[in-house]
Amino acid sequence: MKLSDINNADVVIVGAGNAAICAALAAKDAGANPVVVETAPESERGGNTFFVAGSTRWVFNNLDDIREVLDLSADEQKNVDFGTYSREDFLEDMGRVTQYRCDPNLAEALVDNARPTLVWMRTKGIKFEPMYKGQSQKVNGRVTFFGGQICNFWGGGPELSASLFKALDKAGIPVFYETTAQSLVYEHGKACGVVVEQGGEQYTIRAKAVVLACGGFQSNAEMRARYLGPGYELAKVRGTQYNNGAGIQMALAIGAVPHGHWSGSHAVGWDRNATPYGDRAVGDGFQKHSYIFSIMVNANGERFVDEGADFRNFTYAKYGHVVQQQPGMFAWQIFDQKVEHLLRDEYRIKQVTKVTANTLEELAGKLEGVDPKRFLETVKEYNAAVQKDVPFEPVVKDGRGTTGLKVPKTNWANTIDNPPYQAYAVTCGVTFTFGGVKIDPTCSVQNVAGHGIPGLFAAGEMVGGIFYFNYPSGSGLVSGAVFGRLAGTSAARYAKQA
Numbered sequence: 001m002k003l004s005d006i007n008n009a010d011v012v013i014v015g016a017g018n019a020a021i022c023a024a025l026a027a028k029d030a031g032a033n034p035v036v037v038e039t040a041p042e043s044e045r046g047g048n049t050f051f052v053a054g055s056t057r058w059v060f061n062n063l064d065d066i067r068e069v070l071d072l073s074a075d076e077q078k079n080v081d082f083g084t085y086s087r088e089d090f091l092e093d094m095g096r097v098t099q100y101r102c103d104p105n106l107a108e109a110l111v112d113n114a115r116p117t118l119v120w121m122r123t124k125g126i127k128f129e130p131m132y133k134g135q136s137q138k139v140n141g142r143v144t145f146f147g148g149q150i151c152n153f154w155g156g157g158p159e160l161s162a163s164l165f166k167a168l169d170k171a172g173i174p175v176f177y178e179t180t181a182q183s184l185v186y187e188h189g190k191a192c193g194v195v196v197e198q199g200g201e202q203y204t205i206r207a208k209a210v211v212l213a214c215g216g217f218q219s220n221a222e223m224r225a226r227y228l229g230p231g232y233e234l235a236k237v238r239g240t241q242y243n244n245g246a247g248i249q250m251a252l253a254i255g256a257v258p259h260g261h262w263s264g265s266h267a268v269g270w271d272r273n274a275t276p277y278g279d280r281a282v283g284d285g286f287q288k289h290s291y292i293f294s295i296m297v298n299a300n301g302e303r304f305v306d307e308g309a310d311f312r313n314f315t316y317a318k319y320g321h322v323v324q325q326q327p328g329m330f331a332w333q334i335f336d337q338k339v340e341h342l343l344r345d346e347y348r349i350k351q352v353t354k355v356t357a358n359t360l361e362e363l364a365g366k367l368e369g370v371d372p373k374r375f376l377e378t379v380k381e382y383n384a385a386v387q388k389d390v391p392f393e394p395v396v397k398d399g400r401g402t403t404g405l406k407v408p409k410t411n412w413a414n415t416i417d418n419p420p421y422q423a424y425a426v427t428c429g430v431t432f433t434f435g436g437v438k439i440d441p442t443c444s445v446q447n448v449a450g451h452g453i454p455g456l457f458a459a460g461e462m463v464g465g466i467f468y469f470n471y472p473s474g475s476g477l478v479s480g481a482v483f484g485r486l487a488g489t490s491a492a493r494y495a496k497q498a
């Protein structure tokens with residue numbers, strides 16, 4: 001099929017990441033014939049979704065709930081402590097980490113639809129697995145999960161993407177690659193198509209309904225500087241280079257209301273020498289997420305954040321900003337031999353900015369850009385402040401903190417005195433932006449007058465109002481899936497009546 005063959009499609013979907021593909025599959029389920037346009041070439045398809053580790057979050061109160069999503073062996077059912085994660089827990093995590101700003105209707109829609117949506121994805125061939133790495137530890141001989149998160153999309157981003165595209169193929173939904181949506185067709189107060197560019201030609205795809213699911217604005221340096229703040233144009237981007245805010249701008253141009261935390265984004269500690277955008281071979285390997293067992297120092301040789309304030313799940317997505325605010329926009333994570341065995345896999349990749357030393361003095365000389373004298377004083381002050389009488393327990397918030405420091409460490413504080421020492425240099429890696437368009441729980445895009453724009457639906461990163469300041473780990477994919485599915489269903493229903 002060529003673009004010029006499309007004659008008033010039921011639903012046109014912009015983007016081919018997780019949210020968009022869930023929208024396309026749901027629209028098809030609801031009886032529509034969707035078409036998908038994607039700006040990337042086929043060889044770079046998948047958007048940010050391709051880069052994910054794949055962790056995901058949903059409500060489970062017992063083993064029956066878990067088995068709806070995960071195939072567990074008899075041994076796992078008997079011997080693994082998965083814990084529980086209630087509706088209230090998920091809602092509270094959303095509220096707490098967003099400083100109670102998340103849109104309550106969207107938060108409820110996310111929490112209540114998360115598990116049913118993942119179950120629906122299974123029917124489309126998407127597979128899940130228990131997330132032992134990074135989310136569980138042996139406690140008294142029993143594998144025990146912590147942080148309310150037990151599940152991964154099987155095979156991470158590459159396999160998730162492959163399965164989503166396979167599902168599109170199976171459903172007979174066409175995808176037009178290297179086809180960039182530029183603007184919406186807006187007539188008589190309704191969205192009724194998209195203007196796209198392909199091969200240097202412009203085409204108008206008329207459609208009864210449009211779903212925008214084409215990402216945030218994190219890959220657009222100018223928008224990062226304008227909205228996230230000065231210096232953000234220099235930040236690394238963890239994933240795709242194609243999420244340039246085009247969908248948000250198209251929607252705003254026809255009166256959609258900007259919504260959410262426009263100066264906020266999901267941003268992590270990311271290798272200081274990582275590529276400017278994600279590297280498909282490295283995936284999320286540039287992240288450095290064992291900082292809870294480290295001390296982090298800046299160019300002045302000083303600590304600047306409570307590394308152990310909470311589980312990684314609830315701090316990693318905001319600590320990229322804290323690193324961004326430091327002089328020179330970098331930090332070093334320092335570990336000693338005692339915690340080396342707790343470091344996540346990403347610390348062992350080839351593409352890593354790492355130094356090692358047998359003494360703290362030697363280490364001080366190797367931390368590029370750091371004041372060595374002040375660094376040594378910082379370690380001394382920190383070591384003296386560690387509450388050594390409180391036992392160290394990596395899987396619970398152990399309360400083994402520091403006393404009397406200007407910047408405390410609340411949990412998992414260990415002295416740094418057991419060589420050899422290791423240090424890793426990080427900068428800010430932006431994952432996705434939080435500001436976007438306003439939707440209601442049917443994913444209808446709201447206009448400045450407070451009404452839905454007929455024919456226009458949105459999902460995924462480009463929706464504002466869900467995340468503010470921070471993010472509970474594993475919420476991006478499930479949010480894209482939940483709202484993608486709702487958007488596709490709503491668009492198909494709308495198209496039927498149009």
Ligand SMILES: Cc1cc2nc3c(=O)[nH]c(=O)nc-3n(C[C@H](O)[C@H](O)[C@H](O)COP(=O)(O)OP(=O)(O)OC[C@H]3O[C@@H](n4cnc5c(N)ncnc54)[C@H](O)[C@@H]3O)c2cc1C
Pocket residue numbers: 014015016017018019020037038039040045046047048049050051052053054055056179180181182213214215216238239240242243244246247278283284431432459460461462473474475476477478480
């Ligand atoms: C390194 C990394 C690790 C992550 N790990 C996790 C994780 O473990 N768990 C989790 O839940 N989340 C994770 N995330 C977040 C997750 O990737 C996103 O929340 C989610 O994939 C976003 O889905 P989406 O469909 O909105 O966007 P995308 O998957 O980015 O899809 C948007 C698509 O739109 C296309 N597009 C953009 N502009 C246009 C245009 N004008 N015309 C046509 N097409 C366009 C893009 O090319 C892209 O394919 C991670 C992200 C990164 C970068």
